Amino acid sequence: MTEAPAGKPVLAVDLGxxxxxxxxxxxQGRILSREYSPTLAEEGVDDVIRRILTTATTLVKNADLPYSSLSGIAIAAAGAIDTEKGVVTDSPNLPGWHNIPLKARIEQATGARTFVLNDATAAALGEHRFGAGRGVNNLIYLTVSTGIGGGIIIGGKLYSGATGSAGELGHMTxxxxxxxxPCGNIGCLEMLASGKAIAREAQRLIAQGARTMMLEMAEGDARYVSAQTVANAAHKGDAVALSVVNKAATYLGVGxxxxxxxxxPExxxxxxxxxxxxxxxxxxxxKVVAERAFQFPASVVRIVSSELGDNSGLFGAVAFVADADRSL
Ligand SMILES: [Zn+2]
Incomplete structure (x- = not known):
């Protein structure tokens, strides 16, 4: 497959x-059109791949852009990805996905060259090229949601390590x-500062009898208290929710x-x-960074929110294709 001239759009897929x-x-990062589909991973790998292809085909047909006119397809997927081979090795969010040759399957069906990369890695690239990190050469991107993942950009390039698995920032002890x-280790950042850690801590405090609006927000059942419940209650000034967020944020700060x-990093x-x-x-x-990190790097680093939000992975997919062309 030959190098795509500048200007051809990328079909970016965020497989969650x-x-x-x-x-x-x-x-250049302009979204021409977009389609959604539920993943329904429980229906099996083949069905999910079929849904990816159906959504993709609808998109290219409606835009009157045949697959051959794209610069490529790039899929940002949750889980452990062998990017070189385009294989989803394992994914906690996609049950049944073990060693699935996603790149080969999509290329077979579309004829378009396809790339597969980890979604947090993609998000890091997206923020670097199109979001908060534009023009920043050394940055760390951290996604804090149900779990914690991330990506490392050094000298303007994605750092992928010896075997491509670098950036598992949620699993530092x-x-x-x-x-x-679940990774097998103990006391990972993900267990202390993620959405599931926040929900777990709130539920623990409620079980101990803490007085909080969160219980009412969860219809009286602590099991329904999620990180979103905690965030909403914290936003309304609930002291227990704020203490839960503060605790998670302190662990995050240690990370x-x-x-x-x-x-x-800058x-x-x-x-x-x-x-x-x-x-x-x-x-x-x-505050934790100011108190605990080496002073000079701590005085330089800007700790900011993502600019692209839910789109960071899609934009990262675009950046990944551009980088692949550049390295040809
Ligand atoms: Zn872990």
Whole structure:
């Protein structure tokens, strides 16, 4: 397959646990059109791939752009991805996806060259090229949602490590004696500062009898208290919710201290569903960085919210295709 001239749009796909978002985006980052489909991963791998193809085909047909006129298809998928081979190795959000050759399957059906990359990695690239990190050479992107993932940009380039798995920022150990993480380790950042950690802590406090509006917001059943409930209650000034957010933000801050000391980044971008809390989350995290990180790098780093929000992965997919062309 030959190098695509500048200007051809990319078909970007964000393959998540609940929905598939497909968009045609120009190399300059203009969204031409967009389609959604539920993932329905429980219906099996073949069905999900069929839904990706149906949405993609609708999109290119409506835009009157045959697959051959695209510069490529790039799929940002949740999970462990072998980007070189285009294989979804494993994905906690996509049950049944083990060693699925997604790139080959999509190329077979469309004839368009296809790339597959991790969604958090894609989001990092997206923010770097089109979002909060434009023009920033050294940055860390952290997505805080149900889990925590991320990506590392060094010298303007995505850092992928020896085998392509770098950037598992949610799985740095923060508390040697902390909660067990599904990754097999103990006390990972993800177990202390993610959406599920926030929900778990709120539920724990409610079980201990804490007085909070969260219980009422969850129709009287603590099991329904989610990170979103905590965020909503914190926004309304609920003291228990604020203390839960503050605790998670403090752990998050400890994670950021490590990034600052190790990478000396110009910027740390926090995205993801929990990241949407913005300053409520970032202010206490910045305080921890100011208190604990090496002073000079801490005085330089800007800790900011994501600019692209839910679109960061799609834009990252576009950037990834552009980078692949550049490295040909
Ligand atoms: Zn872990």
């Amino acid at each position: 646990g609940t929905k598939i978002v497909t968009a045609l985006i120009t190399p 923060i508390d040697l004696n902390g909660p067990h993480c 950021l201290v490590n990034f600052v000391n190790i990478f000396n 910027m740390i971008i926090v995205g993801g569903g929990v990241g949407k809390m913005g300053e409520t989350l970032l202010r206490p995290a910045r």
